[in-house]
Amino acid sequence: MHQISTQPNATAADRRSLAATLGVDTAGDEAVTWDRLAGTVEPVADSTFASRGEAIRADLAGKLDVELLERERRALWTELERLADVRAAGVPDEPGELYDEVAAPGWRLYDHFLEIGFFESLDENLPRFTADHIEATARELILAAPLSSALDDVGFEEPEKLALLSTVANNTERLARWVPSNQIPDGVEFDTTNVPPLHQRAMGGALLWIDGLDRHLWQNEVLVTDDILDDAARHVKAMLGGLFVSTTAIHDLATDETFTDEQLTAALTAGTAVQIVSQEELLHDVFYITDDMRAPSELR
Amino acid sequence: MALRNDRAVQAARDIELVEIEDGYTLVGGPEDSVTEQHDTDRIPEVDVDQEMLSNTGEDPESWLMYGGNYEQHRVTPADVITPDNVSDLELEYELSVGTGSSMEGTPVVIPGDPPVMYQTNGPNHMKAIDPREGEVLWSYTYAPPVGVELCCDDNNRGAAVYGDKVYMTTLDSGVVALDRYTGEEVWYTSTANHEEGYSATWAPVIHDGTLYTGSAGGEYGVLGFVAALDAESGDILWQTDTLPEDEWIGASREHGCGTTWMTPTIDEERGVLYTAVANPGPDFDGTVRPGPNFPTCGTIAMDMESGEHLWGFQSSPHDVWDYDAVAPRVLLRDVETDDGTMNMVVGSDKTGWVYMMDAESGRLHERSEEICQHINMWEMIPHISEDERIPFVPGAPGGNDWQPPSYNPATGYVYVIHQNYPQDLVWRYEEYDQGNPYWGGDLDDPASEFPDEWNGSITAFAAVDPATGERVWRDWIESEDDHYMWGGSMSTVTGLVFNGTQNGTFVAYDGESGERRWEHEFDVPISASPMSWYDPGEEKQYVAVQVGGSGWLRQGPRGSTLAVFSIDA
Structure with a gap:
C-alpha cells in the first residue's frame, strides 16, 4: 500500500544537526540513522525526568478509561493507515467529509483527556520547552524501543521517524515560544481561566487544523495544487504520529506500565512538540496560499 | 440659527478624543444626549417603507x-x-x-420636497439637513458614557432610516432611534457592555422592520456577534456569536474576538445576511488560540430570521497580522462566468486580494490578481523575537481596511482601495485584562526598515x-x-x-x-x-x-x- 511520507525533504544537514544536539559524532561517511543514534546516545542525565513522569502517573492513576484508550489508539492507527487513500481522494467533494473522519478518534481521546484533567496535569508537571528539556526528550525517545516500534507499526519509515525526532530536537527556540514567549515576566504563569493549558492547545489545535482541511480545500479548490494536497497529508500524518506517541504512552500507563517514568515524560513532551511544529508547518504549506503557490487561474 | 449656538454641535465639540496607551478614550461632553431643533417643519412627514428601501438602488432620487x-x-x-x-x-x-x-x-437622502439628508460624524453626532439649501434642520449628539475605550477614533459612518425614525449606532455599543422629523430620542438599546471594550461605529441596516447591527472591540478581547433588533421597539430579537464553540479550544474562544464592525449586506431573495468578520484575539499572539480560529478574518453568511450560521470563509486563518476582513461584502447577482451565471459575494480584504465567493455555499469562485504588493506576506510564524523583525506588506491596515x-x-x-505600506511587529505575552487592549504584541508603523521591493x-x-x-x-x-x-x-x-x-x-x-x-x-x-x-x-x-x-x-x-x-x- 502506498504510504504518505511525513518528511520528503529531510536534509543531511537536519540529520547532522540532530546528531550534534544529541552529542553524536558525525565525522566520516557513516550516515546518520535511527539505529546509529540509538546505539550511540547516552541516556538522560536529568533526574527530574523520572520525577515528572512519576508525578503524572500519580495524577492520572485510576482516571484513565482503558477501554477507550485501547479503542481510540487502534482507531488512530487505522486513520494513519488510511491517509494514503485520503490523499488520493484529492479535494473533498464537500466540506466535513474526508479529514473530519481522520480527526475523529483524536477528538474522542481529547474529550477523555479533558474530562480527567490530563492537560492540567501536564501543565503542572512538565516544564516549558527549554533546550535542555527538548534535548533530554530526544535522547529518551530514541532509546525507547516501545515508542520506536509503535511508530514502525503505524507506517513511519526510518527516515520519517528520524524526521519526527528532528522536529522535536531542532525546534527548541520555536517551541519555547509556544509556552508564552520570550517576554513573559518572571513568575507569571498561564492564567488557565482564559488560556487553555499548553498541551490542550497543542492537541486541540492539531485536531482543529485537520478538521479544517475539508472546508479549506473544498472552498479554495481553485487555488489548490497537488503539492498543497501532498503537504496537507504529510503534516496530518506527523500530527497524528505525535498524538499516537502520546496515546501509546498513556495507554501503557493505564495498562502494562512497561514505560519508564523517563520514557513517559519524553513521549508526552515529544508528542506535543510534534503536534505544535507540524500545525505551524501545515499553516504555511497548506492554508497560507500565496500567488507563488496557488494553482494558475483558469479564468484569466 | 448659526451652528455656534447649536447645543448639539457644542456638545459634540465638548467631547474630546484623548489618546491613551494603545487607543483612545472620550473625555467631557454632555451628561445627557442633546437635540437642537432648527427648522423641523421643513421635513416632509412621509414615512420610509420597505418598498422604498428595497427599491432604493433603482431610485435615482434616494x-x-x-x-x-x-x-x-x-x-x-x-x-x-x-x-x-x-x-x-x-x-x-x-x-x-x-x-x-x-x-x-x-449620508442618506430621503426623496421629497425638499429631500432630507441624514448625516453623521464623530462623536455620535447626527444632523438632518435640507440638501438643496445646505441648511441644518435639527442636530443631535448622543452622550457617550465616561471611559469608553476606542481602538481607532470616535468614528460614526452613517445612519439607517425606516418609518418615522432614523437610527445610529453609538460608541458605547448601542443603537439609538430618533424621531426623524424632530430629532428626539425614541429608544436606546445596548447590545454589549462597553466596559469590556465593546463599541459601535458603523451604519446599521434595516429590513422588514428588523435592524441588523454588529460588534467592535477586536483589540480588547471581546467576543464578536451579530444582532437583530426590532426597529420599532429596540428589543433584541436575536444575538448570535460569530465564533462557533466547536471551532475553538477551551476558553480561548471567550476572548477570541471575531467582531463584525461594518454594515452587513442583505440578500432579500434568500433571507441571508453576509458580513465580514474581523481579527481573532489577541491580535498577534496566536499560541494562546490554536487552530484556524474560524471564521475570523473572513466572511460569514447568516439566516436573517434566526441568526443561524450558514457558511464561513477565511482569507487569513489563524491570523497574527491583524488582517481583519472588514469592508462591506458586495452581493452580485447573475454574474456571467465560464460555468454559467452565479450569485457571488465579493470580499475585498486586508490580505490584498479580492475574493469572489459563491453566495449559496461560500466556495471560492476565484481570487483576484493582487491589488497591493505582497512582500514577506504570512512569513512570521513561528514567532519571531525582538531581533528578528521582518517588514511585511500588506501591513495591518491592509490591503482593504x-x-x-x-x-x-x-x-x-x-x-x-488597498493600502500598500510596510509594517513590522513583535509578539509579547499578554494576559487578558477586562476593558484593556489585548494585542499580544507591538506593531511598528512604519516598519523600522523598508523592503527593497516596496514601490x-x-x-x-x-x-x-x-x-x-x-x-x-x-x-x-x-x-x-x-x-x-x-x-x-x-x-x-x-x-x-x-x-x-x-x-x-x-x-x-x-x-x-x-x-x-x-x-x-x-x-x-x-x-x-x-x-x-x-x-x-x-x-x-x-x-x-x-x-x-x-x-x-x-x-x-x-x-x-x-x-x-x-x-x-
Whole structure:
C-alpha cells in the first residue's frame, strides 16, 4: 500500500544537526540513522525526568478509561493507515467529509483527556520547552524501543521517524515560544481561566487544523495544487504520529506500565512538540496560499 | 440659527478624543444626549417603507442606506453625470458640520420636497439637513458614557432610516432611534457592555422592520456577534456569536474576538445576511488560540430570521497580522462566468486580494490578481523575537481596511482601495485584562526598515472583474505625509467611479479605463465614502462627500466639511 511520507525533504544537514544536539559524532561517511543514534546516545542525565513522569502517573492513576484508550489508539492507527487513500481522494467533494473522519478518534481521546484533567496535569508537571528539556526528550525517545516500534507499526519509515525526532530536537527556540514567549515576566504563569493549558492547545489545535482541511480545500479548490494536497497529508500524518506517541504512552500507563517514568515524560513532551511544529508547518504549506503557490487561474 | 449656538454641535465639540496607551478614550461632553431643533417643519412627514428601501438602488432620487442598496453596490442610478460632462461638475456648497472630529460617514437622502439628508460624524453626532439649501434642520449628539475605550477614533459612518425614525449606532455599543422629523430620542438599546471594550461605529441596516447591527472591540478581547433588533421597539430579537464553540479550544474562544464592525449586506431573495468578520484575539499572539480560529478574518453568511450560521470563509486563518476582513461584502447577482451565471459575494480584504465567493455555499469562485504588493506576506510564524523583525506588506491596515468597495453595472467591475505600506511587529505575552487592549504584541508603523521591493506608493485604487478576478486597472497613489487613503468609492450607472484621496483630491474616474476625468482639491484628507442623488425639484444631480482626516494611524489633519457638488440635468 502506498504510504504518505511525513518528511520528503529531510536534509543531511537536519540529520547532522540532530546528531550534534544529541552529542553524536558525525565525522566520516557513516550516515546518520535511527539505529546509529540509538546505539550511540547516552541516556538522560536529568533526574527530574523520572520525577515528572512519576508525578503524572500519580495524577492520572485510576482516571484513565482503558477501554477507550485501547479503542481510540487502534482507531488512530487505522486513520494513519488510511491517509494514503485520503490523499488520493484529492479535494473533498464537500466540506466535513474526508479529514473530519481522520480527526475523529483524536477528538474522542481529547474529550477523555479533558474530562480527567490530563492537560492540567501536564501543565503542572512538565516544564516549558527549554533546550535542555527538548534535548533530554530526544535522547529518551530514541532509546525507547516501545515508542520506536509503535511508530514502525503505524507506517513511519526510518527516515520519517528520524524526521519526527528532528522536529522535536531542532525546534527548541520555536517551541519555547509556544509556552508564552520570550517576554513573559518572571513568575507569571498561564492564567488557565482564559488560556487553555499548553498541551490542550497543542492537541486541540492539531485536531482543529485537520478538521479544517475539508472546508479549506473544498472552498479554495481553485487555488489548490497537488503539492498543497501532498503537504496537507504529510503534516496530518506527523500530527497524528505525535498524538499516537502520546496515546501509546498513556495507554501503557493505564495498562502494562512497561514505560519508564523517563520514557513517559519524553513521549508526552515529544508528542506535543510534534503536534505544535507540524500545525505551524501545515499553516504555511497548506492554508497560507500565496500567488507563488496557488494553482494558475483558469479564468484569466 | 448659526451652528455656534447649536447645543448639539457644542456638545459634540465638548467631547474630546484623548489618546491613551494603545487607543483612545472620550473625555467631557454632555451628561445627557442633546437635540437642537432648527427648522423641523421643513421635513416632509412621509414615512420610509420597505418598498422604498428595497427599491432604493433603482431610485435615482434616494440613497436610503449606507451601501446604496442591500447588496452594497454603492452605485447611484442617477444618470445626469456622465464621463462626457463630469468636467462641468461644480461645488454647490460646503456645509461646516462644526464638530471637528472623525469624518468617515456616508449620508442618506430621503426623496421629497425638499429631500432630507441624514448625516453623521464623530462623536455620535447626527444632523438632518435640507440638501438643496445646505441648511441644518435639527442636530443631535448622543452622550457617550465616561471611559469608553476606542481602538481607532470616535468614528460614526452613517445612519439607517425606516418609518418615522432614523437610527445610529453609538460608541458605547448601542443603537439609538430618533424621531426623524424632530430629532428626539425614541429608544436606546445596548447590545454589549462597553466596559469590556465593546463599541459601535458603523451604519446599521434595516429590513422588514428588523435592524441588523454588529460588534467592535477586536483589540480588547471581546467576543464578536451579530444582532437583530426590532426597529420599532429596540428589543433584541436575536444575538448570535460569530465564533462557533466547536471551532475553538477551551476558553480561548471567550476572548477570541471575531467582531463584525461594518454594515452587513442583505440578500432579500434568500433571507441571508453576509458580513465580514474581523481579527481573532489577541491580535498577534496566536499560541494562546490554536487552530484556524474560524471564521475570523473572513466572511460569514447568516439566516436573517434566526441568526443561524450558514457558511464561513477565511482569507487569513489563524491570523497574527491583524488582517481583519472588514469592508462591506458586495452581493452580485447573475454574474456571467465560464460555468454559467452565479450569485457571488465579493470580499475585498486586508490580505490584498479580492475574493469572489459563491453566495449559496461560500466556495471560492476565484481570487483576484493582487491589488497591493505582497512582500514577506504570512512569513512570521513561528514567532519571531525582538531581533528578528521582518517588514511585511500588506501591513495591518491592509490591503482593504473598512473602505467600502463599489460595483459599477456599466463596466461590470468592482472598485477597491488597498493600502500598500510596510509594517513590522513583535509578539509579547499578554494576559487578558477586562476593558484593556489585548494585542499580544507591538506593531511598528512604519516598519523600522523598508523592503527593497516596496514601490513607494501607499495606496492602490483598482478595478477588478469579478467573473475572472482580473485586475483591469490600478491607480497607485502616493502621499507625502504617508497618510492612508481612508474612504470608499461610489459608482454611477453612467460608468464613473468617485473617491476621495488622503491628499484631499476628490476624483471621478472613468470606470472602464481608470482615466481621471475630474478632480476637486480640498486642503485636508478625505476619509469618507461619497453618495449621490437626483433632485427633480431642482433638476440637478448631487454628489456629497464628507471631508476631513480620520482613522487610527496617521489620520492627517481634521476637517469638518460636508461638500456637495451638482450638475444641471
